[in-house]
Amino acid sequence: MFGLAFLSPLFLLGAAAAAIPIAIHLFYRRAEPVVEFAAMRYLRAAPVEQSSHRHLRELLLLALRVAAVALLACAFARPYLTGEAAALTGEATVVLVDTSASLSAPGQFDAVRERAGRAVREAPSGHAVAVLSFAHAADVVAPLSRDRAGALASIAALAPGAGATRFRAALERAAQELAGRPGRLVVVTDLQQSGWDAASGGAIPENATVAVEEVESPAANIALAALRIEGREAVAAVRNFSRQPVADQVVFTLDDRRVGAVPVVVPADGSTEARLPLPAAESGVVSASVDDRAGYGADNARYAVLDRSNAASVLAVTASGHPSEALYLERALAVAEGPARFQFRALSGATFSTLGPAEVEGVSAIVVLGTRGMEQRGRERLAQFVRSGGGLLVAAGPDVEPAVIRQALAGVAAVAWTSRSGGTLSLAPSDTRHPIFRLFGGGGALGNVSFERAALLEAPPEAVVLARFTDGTPALIEEGGHPGGAAGRFLLFGSDLNYRWNDFPLQPAFVPFVHEMLRYLASSRATRSEYLVGELPGEQGRIAGVAAIGAGPAARRVAVNVDPRESDPRRMTAESFQAGISRLRATAAQQARADERQQEDQQSLWRYGLLLMVVALAAEGLLGRRLG
C-alpha cells in the first residue's frame, strides 16, 4: 500500500494551467474548414481519417498537453511515495519487550515475559495486538493481528540478548507497526537510564498512548567494561555498579585456552584493571571474564583479537571500472611488499553501489576516481564508510562530479570545488611533519610535478590544507578525524591520479606519495578491531564474541562486545521516560518533515515527472504533425 504525497503541494496550483490547452482546444476545435466535394470516391481510397477518428486523436492530443502541464506542476510539487497510504482503521496495542543485555540478570527476564504476557491478555478486546522485541534495534516477533495466543507464544520464546537499550528505535518501529491507527504502546523494560540515545531518530504519533511495565533491576552488577592488548599484556577493566566493594577474579583465555586468572577487588561504584602477560602469539582471540552471578550475565565477558591485518585493502571507484582508469594507482600500490603491502581492487560507480555493508566493512581506504553511475545507495555507502572509520580519498579529476561527492558526504565533510584551466602548477606541502609528507622532507621531489589542470578546491574552516599548488590554492585537504565528527578520514586531492591532468604518475614522488597517503587513510580503519553489539550488520553483530568481516583476502576477525553503557543498572523513573516521549512527540512533526524531505530526495520522482512531460510533449508533437 503506497500513497503519493507532495513536499511542496502549493505548486500543484500550477496544474490549473492545464485549463489553457483545454480552452485552446475548445476554441479551435471547429477551426478546420468544411469543403464540399464530389469526388469523395477517390478520397476514400486514400488513407484519410474519419471525423470520429480525428476527434479521438484531438482528444488524445489534448490529454497529452494537459498531462504535460500537470506533470510539470507535479514535478515542481516534489512528489514522493509514502510507505502507507492512509491511516488504517481499528485500534491496536503494541507490546514492546526489552531484550537488551540489561535484562540478563537471573530471574529478570521471567518478570519481563510475565508482564508482557499480561499486557497482551489485558489489551482491550477490540484491539489488534503486536509484539516487538527491542534492544539496539527493534524486531517484530508477532505482527499486528487478533491472534493473542500467537502473541503470547512469541513472548514465551523471547530471551535477553547482548544489545544495548535504544528506546527511540523501538518506539519508532512500534509507531510504524501502528501505521496510523490509534492505539497504545506498552513498553516492558527496566527503564535503564542509558536507553535514551540522542543519536537515533524516532517519533510517536499523537494518537498513540504509551504505558510502561517496569521490571526490577539487580541491586549490584559487576561488568567487564574493557579489554585491550598493550604490548604483550592483556588489560581488563572491571566495573562495580554497587554500593559495596566486590572481590572477584578475572579469568583470561587465549583461543579458548585458559592462560591465567587475576584476582581483583573493585571499590563500590568504581573500577579497577587486571593485567596478565600473554604467551607470544601473532594471532588469536583473547577473552576475559568475571563471575558475577547476581548481576547481568551478558557483560561478564569481553573479547579482543590479536590478529594483525598485514595488508591494507584499497578500493578504487572509477567511471566504468576498466583497469586503465586506475592503472597508475594500481601499479604504484603493487610495488609495496611485506607487511606494508596493499590489496587493490577497482570497481565502477554502479558496481560500488551494489556492494553490501559487509563487503565495504573489510575495506581500509576508498579512492574515488570517478562518480559516473554511482547511485544513491553507493553515495550513502561512502558516507557510512567514513562515519564508521574508513579513509576516503577523492581525486578531483575529470571523471569526478563535485555535486555527487558533495551530496554523498553531506554531514560528513564540507566538500566543494570548481574546475579551472590554464597555467602549469606544481605542488608544495604545507606541513612537512604530516605523516603523508614526512618522507618528502622539504617536499622538493613534489615540486617537479607539473599540473596542467587542477581543480580549485574550497577549504572549509574546519579543514586542514596539507598541500598547496604554487599559486597558493589548496591542493590536498583533510577533513574528519576530529572529535564530534566522522570517525574516518577524508582527503580531497585537487587533480587526478591517472596521468590525465598532470604528469604526477610519471614522477618518482608518485609512488611514495600514494603509499603514504593511503597508509594514512587506512590507519584509522586498521586500528579498529572491536565493535559493539549492533554495530556490525547481520546475525554475528547481534551477539558478543568474535566476528569475521570483509570478504576474500580482506577478511579479518574483530571482537564484538557489549556496549559498556549497558552494564550500568541505574534507572530512570517512569515520569522521566514519559517526559522523553513528550519530547519525541514535540519533534515528531519536525522529524516527519525531515523524513519527507529525505524520502523525496531519495526517490527523486520529480525527475521521472519531467521525463514523462518531455515524452508527452514529444508524442504531442508527433501527433500534432500528423493532424496537420
Add this chain to the structure above:
Amino acid sequence: MSAPRGAQGELRFLDPAVLAHLGTLELKSRAVVEGFLSGLHRSPFKGFSVEFAEYRPYLPGDDLSTIDWKVYARSDRYYVKKFEEETNVECHLLLDISASMAYRSSGVSKLEYGSMLAASLAYLMHRQRDAVGLTTFDDRLATMLPPSARPSHLRAVLVALDTLAVGQRTSMAKPLHLLADAIDKRGLVVVISDLLDEPETVIDGLRHFRFRGSEVIVFHLIDPAERTFPFERAARFRDLELGDELMAVPSAVREQYLGALRETIERYGRELGSAGIDYRLMDTSTPLDFALMSYLSTRGRAR
C-alpha cells in the same frame, strides 16, 4: 488561357465560364456551334468533317445557287456545296443530374457544363437534321424526351436543359439499362456524366447500348479541382451526395487521391475503348468544341 482567346473574338475558344454568362441556353449553344462550324473550315481536320463541306461536280438539274463560284474561279470547274445529310441519325443525350454534378471549384459546375454541352450537341444535331432526344437521370430516370428532328422539339430540349434541378445520388446502372432496353432503333447515345459510380456497373450499363447496336460516346466530366486536388489546408471534406465528412490533410492524401483517380480514368479508357465506346475526359474548363469534334467523329460511325 481560353478566356483571352475569347476576347480576341474567336467564339469557338470561349471559356465555358464566360459562355455561362451569355444568356439563354439557346444562345449559348448557338454561339458554340456556330463558332465551331466557322472554325471547322479553317481547321486542319477539314477532310474529316465532310458532312458540312462536301463538294461534288455540278450535274445538270442541280440548283444554280448551290454552285461555288469561288471554286469555279480557281479551278475553272463547277462544284456545288452539299449542306444536307442524306441519312438522319437518332441521337440520345443522357445527362447525369446527380448531386455530385453540382460541384464547382470555380467557373461553371459540372451540371452547367454538361447542360451547355448537351444543348450544343442538340443544336448541332438539329442543324444536321438529326433526331435528338434528352434523358436526365440520377439514380433513376428524371426527364425523358424521345428523339425528334422537329424544330419545336429542339426548343423543348433546350427548355428542359435550362430548367434542370439537381437530383440525388449517382447510381447509373438502373437508368442506363432501362434506357438501353427502351431504345429500339440503332442510333447515337451521348452520355454526359461525372461517372462517380462503381466503374464496373457503369461500364456494364454502357456496354448494354453497344449490345443493342448503338454507337456510344461518353463525356466524363471532371472539375479542375477534382483533377488536381489543389487544396492546401487540412479540412473536413463533405460528400455532396451522402453528406458524410472525411477529415484529410491534402498534402498527405494527394498522391493516393490522384492515383485512384488516374487508375479509374485509365480503366474507363481501356475497358470502354475495348467495347467500342468513345470515351472523352472533359475538364469543365475545356472549350466545348472539343466535345463537338468527338461527337462528329463518332456520328460518322453511327450513320
